[in-house]
Amino acid sequence: MNYxxxxxxxxxxxxxxxxxLFLCTLAYAFWPGNKEKFARGARLPLEDDAP
Incomplete structure (x- = not known):
């Protein structure tokens, strides 16, 4: 085997x-079971957790 x-x-x-790898990433992103996890993550920056 050469170069x-x-x-x-x-x-x-x-x-x-x-x-x-790209297809697996798409499948993970659009998998129905992950919908709530992504929705919760999308709301995190808007929540006020400061004391």
Whole structure:
């Protein structure tokens, strides 16, 4: 395996890895069970917890 082969491997499988990572991130963000968690997180900056 020479340097050119390693570059081709990294380009191909690196792209596949990033696409899979992106799709998993989208699935996590839009999963119905996470809706309340994200809604609560969106309200956090607006809540007044100062003493």
């Amino acid at each position: 050119s082969d390693m570059i081709g491997f990294a380009e191909t499988w690196g792209l596949v890895y990033l696409i899979i």
